[in-house]
Amino acid sequence: ADVGASHLRGWPSTREKPLRSALDVVESLLENRDLKILMDSLIICAFFSVGYQEISELLSSATGHNFDIGTLKQAALRIDTLIRQYNIEEGLVPERDDTLPRRMMQEVKRGPSEGCKAFINERDMRLCIKKIYALRGWDESGRPIKENMIKLGISEFR
Template identity: 40%
Template sequence: MGSAASVLGPESQQFAVHVKGLEVPAWDPRGRRCMGLSYATADVGASHLRGWPGTAAPPDETAVPLVQSLIRSRDEKTLKDSLIVCHFTYRLPLTLSQMVRLLNAATGKSYTDESVLTVGRRIDTLIRMFNLREGISRTDDSLPPRLWEPQVNGPRAGMSSFVDRADFEASLDRYYELRGWDSDGRPTQQTLEELGLDSLCSH
């Protein structure tokens, strides 16, 4: 979508609703508190398959408290990708604990809910390092111009993705902090060591 806009001319860029070149899916993040952050930070661009945060918050309240739910959802979805489990079984019928029990039965290991979530975090961090190497930066973890405009009609008329730009930046800062990344979105050396990635990745 971004490529088509570049061919049509600079004025068309404001109508190209994409993140990192991937078009936004059917779920408009405006009025869904923190969903915009999920789209902005997803490694492939605006994908609802990279995390579905808890969004039950009034539209005039900050998204920052919901960042933890986004990270939990993202780690679970990353784990499902690794286990080749369909995302449309999300929490129904398989909970995380049930998936862990099945994984342990199949492998003879003794994984816990927390240990497999760490696997999800490790994978997401490794993908981030790859994207950083390819030129992705904090600037790319953002939303297209149209999604900064409020909805014009429907039940979410007047609602935006965040209270304001400052709310988005604060939410992004919190996301990086909880991920163990610095303010530019780069995993810290401590995080790489904790995840066993320090021998594979370097800044």
């Protein structure tokens, strides 16, 4: 994340302990990430429980313009892609930097999350990262694709 690993940038929607591949929750992780990006952009407190519909209604009422959910999701993707491109231009190397410490692949020893880990193994983590790249419209190395940046209206930043 542009702010480092942060629980304030979204998490997967699941009620199950993470004891299997994380591939099934990547979409919900991005859905929540996009929501958090919008909340940050609109300066909505992270403790306030708000969803896309509420943001759509609030923003439409405040501006007099129609901000449907699709428009909001497109804006979040635009912001995330722009952040990604900026970080690459400033030295981010996805192949090197899009990773987690090995300890995240180790099971929690005790407590309510005993036996859980972020990913079942490094391969699972890599597959999830590749899926995120694809869903974001980035290439296999994690760089935004020019054609997608054009569609998002941010091509001048590449």
